[in-house]
Amino acid sequence: MSPLPSLSATPRIAFLASSITVAQQALEQMRLRYGHHSPQDADVICPLGGDGFMLQTLHRYGMLGKPVFGMKLGTVGFLMNQYREDDLPQRLALAEPAHLRPLEMLALTESGTTTGSLAYNEVSLLRQTRQAAHIRIDLNGQTRVDELMCDGVLVSTPAGSTAYNYSAYGPILPLGSHVLALTPIAPYRPRRWRGAIVKAETEFRMQVLDPYKRPVSVTADSHETRDVIEVTIRESRDRQVTLLFDPEHNLEERIISEQFTV
Incomplete structure (x- = not known):
């Protein structure tokens, strides 16, 4: 209707x-x-x-x-x-x-500034140089990946799961499933980790472990913030x-x- x-x-x-x-x-x-x-x-x-x-x-x-x-x-x-x-x-x-429902992203940069944005498809963290990014991943305050060496990592909504997420070999999520996809991009260590499907209520916290030597940017749909040191992502509760x-x-x-x- x-x-x-x-x-x-x-x-x-x-x-x-x-x-x-x-x-x-x-x-x-x-x-x-x-x-x-x-x-x-x-x-x-x-x-x-x-x-x-x-x-x-x-x-x-x-x-x-x-x-x-x-x-x-x-x-x-x-x-x-x-x-x-x-x-x-x-x-x-x-x-x-x-x-x-979009994702809400809040990023903290090396300079101490914070940037917020919404994402209807995905939020992706990407290496800025030729060197792989080193990222720690916490879910709801608990560390799940101590150190992910990769080109990047993304969190996708069901509507966005057929876009960048799918190209990175992430799962396609049905609408109304109330889950999100956590997908690594070209992971090097841990080599066998291929990501996870988690509840939509999950709060993601990504920490860049070596931001000065291995800088990382974050993009929420098309809005990019460079030189981030920490990114928090969660599904919006009121949008x-x-x-x-x-x-x-x-x-x-x-x-x-x-x-x-x-």
């Missing part, structure tokens, strides 16, 4: 588009056909572009609590629906919701976004299908 407040009349739609030409052309056509409202005044937000632009939209307008129906006009569109100009109000009326999908291509089915792709 769609969360739109009233579907008897044409919903108020806020159209947004990435900077690529085809998306800007579609933006003009959709606004001419269906009108345009600001995100603050709209019933639903409709970004036109790829997954990167969808994440930008969620970061910018997620706090409004408006459902988001994206349409693919970019390179990657796992979080998007097929672009069609016709019958948008009917598609919105039939759309199925997927409720996502949630709702994505809308055509019933024949809902997000849960896409995640299941990814596990059977050869």
